[in-house]
Amino acid sequence: MKRKALSIILASAMSLSLLAGCGSAAEQTAAPADDAQAQTETEAAPAADAAAEEAAPTADVASEGEHELSVYAWDKNFNIPALEAAEKAYQTVDPDFKLNIIEQSASSDVENAVTLAANSGDYSQLPDIVLFQDHYIQNYVTNYPDAWIDLEDAGIDWSNLGAEKISYSTIGGKHYGAPVDNGTAIFAYRTDILEECGYTIDDVTGITWERWLEIGRDVKAKTGKYLLSMDHNGDDLPYMMMQAEGQSQWKDGQPYFVGNDTLKQILEVIITGAKDGVIYLCNDWSEYTDTSIIGDQVAGVFNGNWIIPTMEQVSENSGKWAITTIPTLSGKEGYAANGGSSLYITSNCSKPELAKAFLAYTFGGGEGAIATYDDALRNGGVIGTCISASKSDVYQEGVDFFNGQSIYADIVAMGANVPVVEQSDYHYNARTYIQAAITNVINGSDLDTELQGAEDQVKFEMGQ
Amino acid sequence: MEKKKKMSLVAKQRAAGWMFLILATAMIVVMSFYPMVQALITSFKTGTGKNFKWADPWNYNYIRMFQDKMFMKSVGNTFLYLIIQVPIMLILAILLAQLLNNKDLKFRGLFRTCVFLPCAVSLVSYSLIFKSIFATQGLVNMILTKMHIISENINWLGQTNTARFVIIIALIWRWTGYNMVFYLAGLQNIEYSVYEAAKIDGANAWKTFWYMTVPLLKPVIIMTFIMSINGTLQLFDESVNLTNGGPANTTITMSHYIYNNSFGQGVANFGYASAMSFFVLILVAILAAINLKVGDTRD
Structure with missing residues (x-):
């Protein structure tokens, strides 16, 4: 028996020392994450x-x-x-x-x-x-x-x-x-693809999301391209769409997912879009940039304007892009930042x-x-x-990649219209669970249940 | 007077032994035990940054983790990997070891090296390679499409079951060879005459394997089991780099969630992260103890 007790102690000591990595990660000695x-x-x-x-x-x-x-x-x-x-x-x-x-x-x-x-x-x-x-x-x-x-x-x-x-x-x-x-968000469209399907940039400016989905289905059917893609591992789409509505996922410092009608409608747009092949939800950041945008699979890009250098890497599409505002649920022009x-x-x-x-x-x-x-x-x-x-004059210059559109002046002008919405220290926690809710609903779960679960989990994490 | 001060030969040797030990012991204490004690103390604290204080009640973090659906999900995921992957991997390893232990096999060394090579690859890089192989536009989908097995690309990492499958495949690829080496070493310790005796007694290959090889390998099997359980419970790199816990956190492991609570996602909650680390420690200790108990038939 003694020997057995000893061996158990030794085994735990062994695992303990192997665990020390974990323990010290919780300490302050671990090196920061690698690239x-x-x-x-x-x-x-x-x-x-x-x-x-x-x-x-x-x-x-x-x-x-x-x-x-x-x-x-x-x-x-x-x-x-x-x-x-x-x-x-x-x-x-x-x-x-x-x-x-x-x-x-x-x-x-x-x-x-x-x-x-x-x-x-x-x-x-x-x-x-x-x-x-x-x-x-x-x-x-x-x-x-x-x-x-x-x-x-x-x-x-x-x-x-x-x-x-x-x-x-x-x-x-x-x-x-x-x-x-x-971080003003831009919604950029490929005008040549829109034209191929019988639309102009004006047809996608100041429209409702419903109409946008219709156009998206049309574009998908005619050209096989998605109208939008997003990194679904750090999905900023719900946040930006909410801001364009002038709404927040937060209310008085608490998550406001359940009973938030705007949020629900927006998530339904994303879910429908993903199911119908209008929105390409990528598994990670590099799939978003390399496969969807640089891989030329999309006819639209919606993100903070820092995404422009990524778009510009596809030089053969130069001159084919145009920037406009964000669709909203009501059809007014939306502005957001990310x-x-x-x-x-x-x-x-x-x-x-x-x-x-x-x-x-x-x-x-x-x-x-x-x-x-x-x-x-x-x-x-x-x-x-x-x-x-x-x-400054530089801001007024036209940009060839966007067919001579003076996008910088436009973006600054759009930035002035971005509504200030309630923010939270737990922004990224909310993002994580909202995106999980989207995934689960696409895989057959019920939106109300998922929103309740997401809100509960965010509240739990806020309790530290 | 002088004679008294002089140490005897045995005492001298003992002193020398302690001298050798003391350096290593001191380093283990400072590098390993001290952080562990500190982590234990930290696990009784809560809050972030300047609000970092003693938890009330003292076991707040330990109660909290059982109410945390995300943590419970990560525990479930980890055990899923454990239950499916470890047996498959160890059986494969033992079969491969048996094959490669064959005296008459040509190019044995080459084959052994090939099977062992994955272990020489860093965890992060192999995870990233598997990620690109199983990407929606990746190699596996391309091959399957060319072979007309699938008509549309499978989103391997975007669906729960396939993502878990990819992680398990990756783990098997990475660790089978590693365990095989232990079995090979164990097999080489078994006298060939044992097998000859079995042959004379009329045992077939299966019986030889089951009644001779496996019992004689038992200590090695137990060791690999404990190591595999330990390794799987602390699974981190694959979860972070292959799937980043996704989709919808259905592939996240315990260590990954602990990491997210300390780095990864904003301001750190070190108290809670430490408490969860100790939960992992207790799990490993319990499983290792069970393993030893079941495996040890000596008394």
């Missing part, structure tokens, strides 16, 4: 970037000189050119200024870096400034207030920046973030004065704003929310 995690975020880089070089979390984050700042960013085709533009703009007032941009493989790496630093109480691993996703920042500032420095005394004119955008980075009445890109990020100063910043001055001068709408936003647009396709900067 395999890179795919799901709304702001995810095009898939090629996921394989891009991986910046080690302990990479040199310190900014050496008096005129140097370090910053985390994650997309070398999109937000990194914007930061380079800002660096160049600020060098006109401070010629020695240097921005040390540390590339991360995905936005989740930045989030994990903050989580690790805050939980270990060792902020020294953070750079001076981080680029952070708008939907996550409220949660991170609320939970880790010590990790951030606010921008109240930076001298930024906040009324010059898009109100919807600023609503994310304003926490407890304090402004924390300097906005970079505007994704987007801002720059935040971390408490590890050794030169907060320089960082504030830099942000105010560039992205904050100061004297360097026009130079910053112009170059950001030219080199990265980053469309800002700064109202004064959007008056």
Whole structure:
């Protein structure tokens, strides 16, 4: 018996030591996720970037000189050119200024870096400034207030920046973030395919979702193409469609899924669309970008405007796209925003004065704003929310890929119409369970039951 | 006086032994046991960030996990993998080992290497490769379409049953060779004369296998069982990289859900994640104990 007891103890000790990996993951020692995690975020880089070089979390984050700042960013085709533009703009007032941009493989790496630093109480691993996703920042500032420095005394004119955008980075009445890109959603259609089926871009502007589904079925029957695709592993469709209605999935800080008629109708549109072959729900981000969009299987794209660089990778479709507003349930023109990020100063910043001055001068709408936003647009396709900067000529230029449409001015104009809807720290929890509900209903479950289940689960997770 | 201070030879050797042990022991304690104790303490806390505090009641996280439908779903998924995949894999492994143990087989080394090679592949990369093979526009669908077995592409990773099937296939591919190596080693310890004796007594191949090989391999079989159970209960890479838990969280594993609670999905809830880790630990310990009990016929 003794031997048996011993062997059980040994066996548990063995499994215990193997489990230590788990245990320490729950501790603060685990390394941040590798680039395999890179795919799901709304702001995810095009898939090629996921394989891009991986910046080690302990990479040199310190900014050496008096005129140097370090910053985390994650997309070398999109937000990194914007930061380079800002660096160049600020060098006109401070010629020695240097921005040390540390590339991360995905936005989740930045989030994990903050989580690790805050939980270990060792902020020294953070750079001076981080680029952070708008939907996550409220949660991170609320939970880790010590990790951030606010921008109240930076001298930024906040009324010059898009109100919807600023609503994310304003926490407890304090402004924390300097906005970079505007997440205004675009609904782009292939005009040649619409034409083939007997429609024009005007026929899909200001229509009801019902009519949209009819057109979609027609397009599918005539050309075999889907009218829309979405990454169903991080499905932003319900959120964007709700915002276009001016409605939220939240009410007084609680999930509002059950009894929310608008939400139910919208989900029914998605479910019908998926069943009828109008909407292609992809299993992951790379299927969305590579197979559906670059693979030329869709006649329409609906997402934050940061999706444009992905669309532009199919050069033979240049000139065939046009951008318009979002259908709604009632048929009025809908406006929404999705994704987007801002720059935040971390408490590890050794030169907060320089960082504030830099942000105010560039992205904050100061004297360097026009130079910053112009170059950001030219080199990265980053469309800002700064109202004064959007008056610049670059914004008025027509874009060949969209048949000469001056899409940037259009997007800025659309952005001004995006309704502010109730947001929540639990945005992504809601997204996870709403998308699960859609999957289950497509596979034969009942929508009301699924919504009840999703609401219960989100409420449960909010209970921590 | 001096003589007293001098240690005897045995004592000296013992001291040297302790000296060797102490470094390893200290490292295990610091690297492994200390985090485990810390994790246990953390598991009695709740909240996120600055609201991280002692849970009230103290076992709040442990009660909570049984009310958490998502966690229960992940437990169910993990056990599904365990029940289906482990027996298939171990039976395949033992059969392969038996085949490749044949003395007269040509190119034995080559075959053994081939079967073992999948284990040399990193978990993340093989998951990603399986993901692309089983993508809707992937290799498997292409082959099946060309062979006129299916007319429309199957969305392997988009449906619950097929997604689970893909994970199980991937696991079998990755781990069968690994277990086979243990069986091969075990088989080589069995004297050939045992088989000759069986042959003289008129036992056929099946009887030889069932009454000679399996009992003699028993310790190895138990070991592989425990290791497989342990590994499957902590399944992570496949769930994260192959399906990301989808569709509708029907392939998520316990470790993946624990990860989602600590990183992955916004602000971390380390208390709850630690508590769930300990639940996994207890499960592994219980299953290993049962396995030892059932397998040990010595007393």
